Amino acid sequence: AQSVTQPDIHITVSEGASLELRCNYSYGATPYLFWYVQSPGQGLQLLLKYFSGDTLVQGIKGFEAEFKRSQSSFNLRKPSVHWSDAAEYFCAVGGTGGGNKLTFGTGTQLKVEL
Amino acid sequence: DSGVTQTPKHLITATGQRVTLRCSPRSGDLSVYWYQQSLDQGLQFLIQYYNGEERAKGNILERFSAQQFPDLHSELNLSSLELGDSALYFCASTRGSPNSPLHFGNGTRLTVT
16 A cells, blocks of 8 residues: 655744755555645645656756655755745655555645744 | 636535535546545545546545546535534546646535534
């Protein structure tokens, strides 16, 4: 069975500081990995995705993520956080074994201090 | 704007009642997914339809059912509602290929009183 662990429930960073959100996954086949962001009252917006190839993927809003197969991780990073990045971030895993059915982590709530 | 439309945005109803949530996928998307988001369970996959046929089932209660119509819109029916069914229900759509990302609607917030 596929699963995703986001070990940090809440993270607070100062505006302008760097950010790393952790994600570990469990998947029996080749994983497809995603990061989504959810602002209050909104749906989930895709930030970036990894299917294959270059293990460092670039997304929207200046985010990037690195796939590390040996560590079963797909951490999300941003060099300089903006106040508008405050939101909840979800890591998800899917793949050919499960079609598009995505399994989501429990989310990390990001607070940005001005 | 993801292009996925969900109605209504909010729904308040009493225990024991039945409601229908509606989803219109992005133009050209054949596959529709339903997810439930609650504080205690997080985002849970309920069910998937592809071009009118059920494709995958997740943690969907027997009191819940869904269908996808020929025009590809989908409805999620929730019956004999309980307080614990209060949640945000999301619909998502994709083209249908395995590496297509899900595009989410803004959800329907259901409150059962």
